[in-house]
Amino acid sequence: MRISTRFSDSTHILAFIEIYQNIKVSSEVIASSVETSAVVVRRLMGNLREAGLIDTKQGSAEPKLAKDPSQITLLDVYFATEGNKPLFELDKKTNPDCIVGGNIQEVLGDYYEQAKIAAQRKLNETTLKDVIETILVKQKYKDSQK
Template sequence: MGLSYKLSDAIHILAYIEILKKQDLSSKSIAASIGANASVVRNLMLDLRSANLLTTHQGVATPQLAKSPDDISIYDVYCAISMPHNLLNIDPKTNPNCLVGGHIQETLNHFYSDIESAAYDQMKTISLAHVIQDILK
């Protein structure tokens, strides 16, 4: 399975729109900043709009944040984007006849659930405003 950059790109889009709100906010311009195709940006913007994090108007390149950057958490963005939302994955093809292979999935599920929960809690504490402040320092 390849790595997904959707979360990074979605945060990039929101930061770009907020920081450069007086400049060209076309999907082509944002895509140039990300190093991606404009269709990738448009698809992510649709996800962000559906989650009420972004407002857009068809035919006009004037996207705006739907909320203050202080009120958008990394977790909000993570939940908004269309992608599998498992941070950690377990190999489903272990040997059930082996002591380790027969128990590793259930064991890791327990630990992975705790790890993901802690990660989500941390993501909820980091706002888009924190990201923007760090970019601008």
């Protein structure tokens, strides 16, 4: 099973739009940074627009964040791109007559719920501004090593 990159790609798109806000950024330009197709970028940007995270104009290469980066959390981006999709999936077909098979779903379900809440809490505490500032710091370090 392939793991979705929609969440990380959407965060990438938002950071790109903010960092390069003073130039025209088409979906093709963004796609070259994400290393995906412009179609995928446009689809993700549609999700971000529907969630109220970006403003776009049809035929214009000028997407803008709809909110200040400090007001956009990674949880906002996650819900915009992944919805309320579970982080973990339980195997529903286990043998109820086995000690393990008869209990594993309930036991793992409790742990999975705790992990989901912890992950959502962390994503809700982290803003797009945090991500952008970290990107810029890492780039400054790379530039200083040249």
